[in-house]
Amino acid sequence: MRRRQQTLKSLSLFAVALIGAMALVGTARRAAAQSDCLAQFQDVPAAALNGGTIMCTDCDAGCDQDVGTSPTANQSCTFNFRICVNEASATCVAGTLKKVKVVKKKGVTGSLIKPSGTSSACGAFTAVVKTKGKGKKAGTTKVKVIVQTSEKPKRHDTNTLVLECDPLPTGSSCPTTTSTSTSTTSTTSTTIVCANCCGSFSLIKTLNGLPDTTVNVGSVVDDSGATLLDLKSGGLYFGGAGVGVPLPSLVPNTLEDANGFGGTYTKITACSGSSFTISPTAATDVSGSVHPNRHCSSAGVNNPEYPGKPGCLFGPPLAIPNPTSQATSTCVINRVSTSAAGTGNCDGTTTLSLPLASDIYLTGPTDGLVPCPVCSSGTCSAGPNAGQPCVAESSPIPGQSPAANPTSHDCPPTSGAFIGSLPIGFNLSAGLQSKTSTDLSAMPFVFYCGQQFSPSFQNPPHACTADSQCTTAPNIKCRQRTSGAFGQGPARTITETGAAPGCLTDGAAHALTLISVFGIPPSYNATVDASADLPGPGATSLPGTTQLLP
Template identity: 60%
Template sequence: MNGYQRMIALLVAPLLLGAAAARAADQLVPGTKLLLKSANGREVLSFKSTGPFTPPTPGSGDDPSNVGASLQILNPGTSESFTFNLPQAHWSVSGTTFRYVDSALVEAGKVKIAIIGRILKVSGKKIGITLNEPTQGTLDAVFTTGSIRYCASFGDGFVKRDEPGRFIAGKAPAPGSCPGAPPPTTTTSVPGTTTTTSTGTTTTSTAPTGGCNCCCFSQLSFTTGLPQIGTGGCANTGGTNVGSVTDDSGAALCNLAAGGLYFGGSGVGVPLPAEIPDMGQSIVNITACDTPTGALTLGAATDTDSGSNRNCTAAGVNNPEYPGKPGCLFGPPLPIPNTNSAATSTCVVNRVSTNASGSGNCGDGSSAINIPLLSDIYLTGPTDGLIPCPRCDTNPGPGFTCQAGPNSGQPCTPGNSASLGSSYPTSHDCPPTSAAFIGSLPIPFALSTATQSMTAADLSAQPFVFCGFCGQQFSPSFQGPPAVPCTSDSQCTVAPNTKCRQRNSGAFGQGPARTITSSGSPAGVCIDDGATHASTLVSVFCIPPTFNPTVDGAGDLPGPGAVGLPGESQIVSPIPACTTSTTIAGGTTSTSLASTTSTAVATTTSTSLLPACGSAPFPVCAGTCPGTQVCTPLTLTCACM
């Protein structure tokens, strides 16, 4: 190696080492077994890898007993996927082995057992994806805990049975890369073209500048706007509709408003909808980015990433406001006043129970974010009536102070707008009294700018059941806690809770409800300008019982839930390497990723700090170069890498 080459190596080596460190979060593992089976109303899932792999470090940010975990099954051919969330509450650790146990199948993914230590294993009673196609072809499995992804792929040559209702594969070698993230690349920007070198391949393509490219940003933010619920409840007069509840004929029974929270069955005793306040910000990390397609892979942001425990999206984050209740806070405290019965009013504090994950697209601002929550319920109505969450207000002034609760009289910062009504503004600086806490509800929250729907089933104990839980036939009593979700009576085997049912059939005060549909809306334009863009996220989900008779009676729980969040999406946190211009020996070069064809934010290394040969004032290299030509900044000569 000559002097010029040594100098180039010294300049580039730190970048390559940084890329290698970032790639360590993805572990490519052999697939020992993958079984998915659906027959006669019963489903079976089994995934196993005997390694080799490196398990998480106990007590770290990758420890599933601290942050939870997830298993994603996806079909790369059809893009169909399903994520099984494994909340931290079910994990335990012994030595270097982590075990997940949910024998009662409380969680929606119905994963019964998971182990990661000497082996990686997940088994449960739900397959997630459909198996109604003639064949699946290839299925990928991604187990995520904290920043680590363990990736396996089961494809051609390793599939034993592939037919409708059944997929069995095994003894598959480790894949070349994890799904959703292109192989690590070294990209050299050359005027007018981009040369991208991947493992075993080199391609050159022209990528015009000025295209839609979010790869110079590391985070995506969404902030809720003012609710648009209008008046008249289901009529939603003067509001903005994002969905509806319909009967068997397709006729609308209830309009779902933007900014409204709906819950319960036909017997709900709380006026709906409840308002979702504005100013609630949530930030996710962009963990991978592809310029040609605009595809974004999204992951959880910790409080260190986002700057606060009040806008991050990771589990296990400490909340000094709520001791012993970890998980990033999702929005400000949510008051649910009940004008029909003030004593049953509640204050809800939402926090993240499993690390957020999802996908998006830079080209139109669309996104789908899976962010399971624990909703902490505080029954404050008996003492605080129709102002169930302590307000942060200027009475007596001049500054904002907590008006009630354990921090009464202390300074605070409003978390939403006073214009929302007499229950606002609220703030996490003003938590409700801990004595009013009655329990936490696991909410399988999956937000999307697309359309979500849920269809009711007619079961033996009830017709029009959206969200079944094992309970008694003639009494609103349910097995638990924890509650046991179900789709048929056969899953309810503990007497006397042998019937699959809701508290009352239907949805949101409507008895003969068959379908709940809610439609989000993306920005509709390229969002790479870093500006805010109007969009709406929606979710349709199931709510278990709280096992508090007062709250369950008023909210008619268990039952379905739906929410539409109008607001603004925005890419934030520019990556310095994408925007910093560096002057080298009289010339200036900019490391703009807008000219590259493909970028993995955590793994791409750009060598454009070394200018292309032939660009002024640098000379043109004589002859040919078997590698990449770059100019050395000190001697203004060309060298090969």
């Protein structure tokens, strides 16, 4: 009897211990789930989002990113992926990050900048993994991301991704199907990564979407790499440390007209394999639209809305309200000053040069925080066409108060408010762009010849890289108006990262984000240059969609 009681007692203790252990496991799992969003790998198989192993065979087009249209084994595999931090989910809330560290092994390149506050951020990475033993043995590398929050209780998330390149078996040819395998899952299909689009399409349609200030696309950092400012999706930033306009200014979306035309169109030319040249469209190329001059991409096209100011219009009128000084609010009309030119690929890779002339209308003294006439309920609110019918070319921007959108070229600003045009070197891409300041006396990002102790610059603007290039007195210093960038004095580097749309050969609209980091010359209007702190750096991102058309 006593032995039975002891046995029952032992079983009871074991049951209690087992229940306790299960509770601890459940707690650990919940804690892990609550931290999973702190760091994740993106553009990888689902099983590897929180780490794991991705295995790829040399020249397998489904996973080896250095494979072209004619796959050839080269004893290496290239993996492209992103590391994202602080992307909240239903089971995991974002935190204030104290530590973000990426440990990269051999062959891994890329960077990730720690976001400020509870913002999210992503960084693009590439890993080139070489096979071993003269191409006969598998090669590996790995990348680890370590994230820790500052709040209490602290949360941690550490994920490791192992990338393996397997040699192509002797006597085998490169795979023609896409296949990707991980340590826990594998998928196979019969579709080439991106088919040849040449001959099937002739136009590229790019449509801007609404800005989203909850999404970071870049940052401004200081010498130590600490983040001074997160750059938001759909935001326009300009000026040095002395800018007097709250940033970002929000870039409106572009709506389609009654005939289905919207945004900007470019042409596909010289297409070979999967690569092509991007050329400008004339008004005749988009003649089916209601207003062809609002959708083409060539310089010199007549604009009946703005007599004497040629060049296809780029986007709807851009309102830049200034709540700190309403009288300095402006309405900007962007025109193509040099016809579009660039390169593209059927896989969505794009680089596009689209220099603009930004016409500035100083409408703040009369129109305040609604500097561009609004197209409200089909009627122009102000300007020379006040009370006349209009069709909105953008949508109201959520949270903007007072509402400075929707705008339309049917409702141009008053011509008498025009004060000049700024040449903007718009070079758009879906990759990474950055600009780093130099250690000249004014620590500038952009360089124009000006006076040493006065915010006066040579007119017309004279670009420079050193004082020795400024030979016209008194403009003998190579500088910007105020050092820094976008209201941040100790700024060292501006970086933005776009998002490519992926394979475009299905003819459907695909999401993308185009970015550009550029310099802005002086406008030579004392009010505007003082408010916008020009000349100075500029940066913008354009979320939206792109689509290949016949």
